[in-house]
Amino acid sequence: MPSIPHPEELLDYTTSCLLPTPWAQFTLHAFVEHSTGKEHLAMTLGDIHDGEPVLARVHSECLTGDVLFSQRCDCGAQLEGALKKIADEGRGILLYLRQEGRGIGLVNKIRAYRLQEAGADTVEANLQLGFHADARNYELCKPMLAQFGIKALKLMTNNPRKIDAMEKLGVTVSERVPLLVNRNAFNNGYLNTKEKKLGHMMQTPVEAVAEDGQL
Structure with a gap:
């Protein structure tokens, strides 16, 4: 049986540069994953080395949403919203x-979009293509965060599985920061599916309390 690599053996830290954005001037850091050659990034701002929990976003690439402004998802708006929140705080990290x-990859995502146009929801489309509903892996986060000495996060996410993944890696999630943005006519069903089938927390704290009849 092959040995499981230590987190430090999963990827290499390569280089960094300054990256001015509309919200702040971040530092952009590049990593290269050993097994795939994929290049992963971190954007940091302020003093993140003081041991205090760091405002953070773990963002999975979405070319259609992040770059092509797709309204089928909330990914691009979440990316922008997370960077703005970090800028407002003056301190944080985005992986x-x-x-x-x-x-599942870009081409398969487009295949999944075609299935959705034929009536499948996002989970059903992935399953019809032979994939898990969510095939992401967050093990790379540990060595990326370790590069900056970060052990605790204030994590911007609506996804409880992401919180569980961080904690299984030994990263403390001291606070969940909701990131509810850009619900629209094109992605309403997508967001509802994330809530109903994947357990995402798609309500603001006030809405959740009201639904429980406590207001």
């Missing part, structure tokens, strides 16, 4: 993982 289409 950009190259796992397009919840890990």
